[in-house]
Amino acid sequence: MKDTKIKICGVNDIDIAKYIYNINLDYLGLVFCTNSVRNIEIDIAKDICSLERKETKNVALFMDSEKNFIKNIIKEVNVDIIQFHGMEKDSFCSQFDKPFIKAVSYQNKELLLNLDQHYPNAYAFIVDSHQEGEMGGTGTTFQEKNLSFSSKKPILVAGGINSTNVINVVKTYNPYGIDVSSGVESSKGIKSIKLIKELVEIIKNE
Numbered sequence: 001m002k003d004t005k006i007k008i009c010g011v012n013d014i015d016i017a018k019y020i021y022n023i024n025l026d027y028l029g030l031v032f033c034t035n036s037v038r039n040i041e042i043d044i045a046k047d048i049c050s051l052e053r054k055e056t057k058n059v060a061l062f063m064d065s066e067k068n069f070i071k072n073i074i075k076e077v078n079v080d081i082i083q084f085h086g087m088e089k090d091s092f093c094s095q096f097d098k099p100f101i102k103a104v105s106y107q108n109k110e111l112l113l114n115l116d117q118h119y120p121n122a123y124a125f126i127v128d129s130h131q132e133g134e135m136g137g138t139g140t141t142f143q144e145k146n147l148s149f150s151s152k153k154p155i156l157v158a159g160g161i162n163s164t165n166v167i168n169v170v171k172t173y174n175p176y177g178i179d180v181s182s183g184v185e186s187s188k189g190i191k192s193i194k195l196i197k198e199l200v201e202i203i204k205n206e
Helices: 014-022 042-049 067-076 090-096 166-173 193-205
Strands: 005-008 027-031 057-062 081-084 100-105 124-128 155-158 177-180 185-187
Touching: 005 193, 014 027, 014 042, 014 193, 027 042, 027 177, 042 057, 042 067, 057 067, 067 090, 081 090, 090 100, 166 177, 166 193, 185 193
Parallel strands: 005 027, 005 177, 027 057, 057 081, 081 100, 100 124, 124 155, 155 177
Antiparallel strands: none
16 A cells, blocks of 8 residues: 555645655645635645655646646646636646546446546546535545446546545555545644644554
């Protein structure tokens, strides 16, 4: 489990970002969706992404956003990867000259078995408990032990992951990584260094 990649999504506080960078987690997610409680202002995002970091990759999350809005964000903010959380097609996701991650609902069984055919240009996938076209970070978990997904690309799993269930999630699905948001929050939209530390220690020490 210690090799499991960790993505903390919905970061909108510079002190949380500093902690994530200092412990060198794999991915830091910034949400650019105005209808999300985790939405980040562009100036704060710029400040976060200008901080010194080692290997952590900054991920900008969008959901069915206009092309020009996305272009403006990635021009202003130093992000490494784009994550699409809506109904975007591969042709749309591929036009921004950045690697992209596509989030897919676990309920879309046909798509899960044909990820590479639908998104041949994806850098990675996130299998989430969200409904297709809905924002993640709800805390809803999926319990299907027979869940099947097929891709030659890295796959992260998401959906209500926290320190109490992360071992079971990783052992059940053996993913490339986990994507965590609400599971490391002290209240909705507010990340907790204490909860992040607990989660990371469980993964690295298992």
